[in-house]
Amino acid sequence: MNGQRPDIAGLRQDLDEVDSGIVRLIAQRHDIITAIAEVKEHGAAGLQDTERERQVLDGVAAAAADLGVSASLVRRIFRELISDSVAQQARRLNGEPGGRVRVAFQGVAHAYSDAAAQKYLAGRGLDGDLTGYRTFREAAGALIAGQADLAVLPIENTTAGSINEVYALLREHELYIIGEETWKVDHCLAGVADVPLTSLSRILSHPQGLEQCSQFLLSVPQATPTSYFDTAEAVRAVAEAGDPATAAIGSADAAAAYGLVVLRHSISDRTDNYTRFVVLSTTPAPVDLRIPCKTSLILVTGHEEGDLLRCLEVLSGSGHSMTKLESRPRPGRPWEYMFFVDFEGNTADPRTAAALDELRAAALYVKILGSYPAKALRAPARPAGLTGQPAEVTSVPPSETVAAEQDPAEMLEAVAAAPKPAPGKSRSRHYKLVDRAARQDDTIIAVGDLLIGGDGFVVMAGPCSVESEEQITTTARFVAEHGARVLRGGVFKPRTSPYSFQGLGWDGLDLLVAAGREAGLPVITEVMAVDQVPRMAAAADILQVGARNMQNFDLLRELGKVDRPVLLKRGLSSTIEEWLAAAEYVVAQGNQQVILCERGIRTFESATRNTLDLSAVVVVRERSHLPIIVDPSHGTGSRPYVAPMAWAARAAGAHGLLVEVHPEPAKALSDSEQSLSPAEFADLMRHLASIPQWPAPARV
Numbered sequence: 191m192n193g194q195r196p197d198i199a200g201l202r203q204d205l206d207e208v209d210s211g212i213v214r215l216i217a218q219r220h221d222i223i224t225a226i227a228e229v230k231e232h233g234a235a236g237l238q239d240t241e242r243e244r245q246v247l248d249g250v251a252a253a254a255a256d257l258g259v260s261a262s263l264v265r266r267i268f269r270e271l272i273s274d275s276v277a278q279q280a281r282r283l284n285g286e287p288g289g290r291v292r293v294a295f296q297g298v299a300h301a302y303s304d305a306a307a308q309k310y311l312a313g314r315g316l317d318g319d320l321t322g323y324r325t326f327r328e329a330a331g332a333l334i335a336g337q338a339d340l341a342v343l344p345i346e347n348t349t350a351g352s353i354n355e356v357y358a359l360l361r362e363h364e365l366y367i368i369g370e371e372t373w374k375v376d377h378c379l380a381g382v383a384d385v386p387l388t389s390l391s392r393i394l395s396h397p398q399g400l401e402q403c404s405q406f407l408l409s410v411p412q413a414t415p416t417s418y419f420d421t422a423e424a425v426r427a428v429a430e431a432g433d434p435a436t437a438a439i440g441s442a443d444a445a446a447a448y449g450l451v452v453l454r455h456s457i458s459d460r461t462d463n464y465t466r467f468v469v470l471s472t473t474p475a476p477v478d479l480r481i482p483c484k485t486s487l488i489l490v491t492g493h494e495e496g497d498l499l500r501c502l503e504v505l506s507g508s509g510h511s512m513t514k515l516e517s518r519p520r521p522g523r524p525w526e527y528m529f530f531v532d533f534e535g536n537t538a539d540p541r542t543a544a545a546l547d548e549l550r551a552a553a554l555y556v557k558i559l560g561s562y563p564a565k566a567l568r569a570p571a572r573p574a575g576l577t578g579q580p581a582e583v584t585s586v587p588p589s590e591t592v593a594a595e596q597d598p599a600e601m602l603e604a605v606a607a608a609p610k611p612a613p614g615k616s617r618s619r620h621y622k623l624v625d626r627a628a629r630q631d632d633t634i635i636a637v638g639d640l641l642i643g644g645d646g647f648v649v650m651a652g653p654c655s656v657e658s659e660e661q662i663t664t665t666a667r668f669v670a671e672h673g674a675r676v677l678r679g680g681v682f683k684p685r686t687s688p689y690s691f692q693g694l695g696w697d698g699l700d701l702l703v704a705a706g707r708e709a710g711l712p713v714i715t716e717v718m719a720v721d722q723v724p725r726m727a728a729a730a731d732i733l734q735v736g737a738r739n740m741q742n743f744d745l746l747r748e749l750g751k752v753d754r755p756v757l758l759k760r761g762l763s764s765t766i767e768e769w770l771a772a773a774e775y776v777v778a779q780g781n782q783q784v785i786l787c788e789r790g791i792r793t794f795e796s797a798t799r800n801t802l803d804l805s806a807v808v809v810v811r812e813r814s815h816l817p818i819i820v821d822p823s824h825g826t827g828s829r830p831y832v833a834p835m836a837w838a839a840r841a842a843g844a845h846g847l848l849v850e851v852h853p854e855p856a857k858a859l860s861d862s863e864q865s866l867s868p869a870e871f872a873d874l875m876r877h878l879a880s881i882p883q884w885p886a887p888a889r890v
């Protein structure tokens with residue numbers, strides 16, 4: 191008998207030899223792929239060749255059929271091998287060295303996030319030290335604090351939808367998406383012993399786990415569904431309790447890890463239950479142009495009808511197909527929305543970069559969250575030869591259409607009626623997005639229901655500095671009653687002397703916001719430093735950059751990253767060109783909501799504190815689409831001159847005023863000489879209405 195039938199041990203030995211032969215062949219295949227990647231590295235060929243992949247799969251399936259082996263099994267195995275090859279080549283093209291990384295995720299070991307993180311690392315040839323945190327915020331916090339190199343967080347689920355908290359983290363922090371991963375959520379029911387389902391009295395899981403298995407739960411009506419903060423944690427709790435009447439819904443992987451018995455496999459209501467995860471880093475990771483790539487961004491559009499459509503057309507018109515569009519409420523702006531957009535494209539591609547420039551010009555706020563290799567490695571869907579550049583049209587300077595000797599009102603009308611410059615070439619090398627050429631229509635900035643820019647005229651008034659609750663509330667009430675629409679008040683003061691009053695700081699901000707709220711006015715205050723930006727942006731409605739900070743480029747860049755209007759004062763000795771270039775710093779980061787403010791410049795003239803340059807208003811209105819307002823208080827430095835210059839500003843075409851008002855100017859702790867008394871402010875406002883505004887109102 192022995193000679194005819196080989197024993198099982200011998201057969202196993204044969205099998206082991208075949209298996210190590212398969213592994214050797216996989217290693218050989220791997221080396222060839224490396225050689226191919228080397229060739230591709232020096233050429234322009236794309237990463238993936240779908241036609242070639244189809245041929246390989248058809249070839250091996252036919253060979254399998256010839257040998258009497260299941261063609262579908264062989265196809266499945268080769269699909270895995272090919273997808274690994276593509277990932278291997280992508281890593282090489284992108285110069286990713288592999289190695290060890292520290293990864294933060296939400297949950298405990300064996301949670302779905304843990305599994306997705308492991309899958310992501312495996313696909314990139316990385317080893318990881320994974321740490322689970324209780325909440326998404328804590329996981330992101332570990333990344334920001336430098337305790338982790340990456341964070342892997344779920345962003346959406348095919349049954350339960352988007353995960354708001356992760357979107358909020360992306361909005362609030364400077365985090366970049368550098369990768370994505372998908373994971374099929376396959377729930378099972380696990381318990382400590384193989385008992386009949388009828389003997390269960392309690393089933394633990396994360397509320398989403400319970401929700402996703404609601405049909406199954408109907409079949410065990412005697413068991414009470416019990417919420418737990420995490421599926422893997424629920425599995426662990428059941429294992430620790432050791433009660434056979436309690437079971438958990440979670441992954442089979444978690445059940446195996448905690449020594450539980452699987453009572454039922456695949457109990458989700460839907461079999462197509464996938465979660466998409468984003469891989470976050472604190473620095474962007476450029477992706478080689480040959481790797482199919484996705485880009486994610488946050489978008490805030492204007493408030494006119496069709497504004498969203500115009501932005502989406504920028505992407506589609508430049509051949510970028512959108513894979514996701516999701517709207518979320520805009521924080522602090524009831525019934526306004528921001529959009530989360532994913533599209534196929536790479537910011538390193540000049541065509542995508544040009545489209546994003548165009549998008550910035552069409553939107554109010556754009557935050558790029560990152561470009562990253564698309565999980566589904568598809569061939570780029572973009573048609574060739576699209577540039578996304580705006581058409582070049584020569585502009586007609588409005589000044590040429592103004593006749594010399596005319597009635598001033600007629601002149602104003604003529605200026606208003608002059609053709610607006612068509613989109614064309616920027617006249618400056620220092621700015622392009624704020625240039626009129628980038629956007630023909632005036633930018634209109636909404637602060638609640640208040641619109642700044644276009645044909646509107648907005649008065650912002652209040653004390654130079656917030657000094658006390660009494661002072662700011664009295665002023666707020668008074669200016670609101672007399673037509674101001676925004677309350678001003680400095681809390682961090684840029685004073686010439688370090689011995690002068692420096693402002694009440696954050697306490698002052700609370701007083702200002704409370705006074706504004708009581709009077710029904712949004713508030714504007716000056717932000718002096720980069721580290722003040724997040725807190726200021728959370729509390730104030732408009733963030734002011736003072737004249738002395740106009741070229742504080744770090745501050746400008748930081749303000750470009752927040753979704754809050756910025757009022758940019760002209761520097762004490764800055765040209766209009768430099769001022770617009772400073773605005774470009776903010777806008778280039780994504781925040782298009784910049785209001786310019788002319789506040790006087792240093793000249794040889796000493797009769798006034800500064801020389802209020804009202805010609806800047808007409809120049810800026812011609813050169814830029816941004817709103818411009820005038821500050822006659824700092825512009826003149828002298829109370830009697832404030833109102834006439836305010837009226838002149840309106841006639842010159844300003845979109846509004848910034849005026850200092852104090853209940854008792856003589857007692858003001860700063861800028862006492864130029865602050866208007868309540869009566870003087872009332873007088874200024876009374877006459878303002880009779881000044882024709884540019885563009886002039888239609889005459890009958």
Ligand code: PEP
Nearest residue numbers: 680736737738759789824
């Ligand atoms: C202010 O508005 O209080 C202020 C300090 O203005 P500026 O930066 O124009 O001097």
Ligand code: MN
Nearest residue numbers: 654850860861
């Ligand atoms: Mn002041």
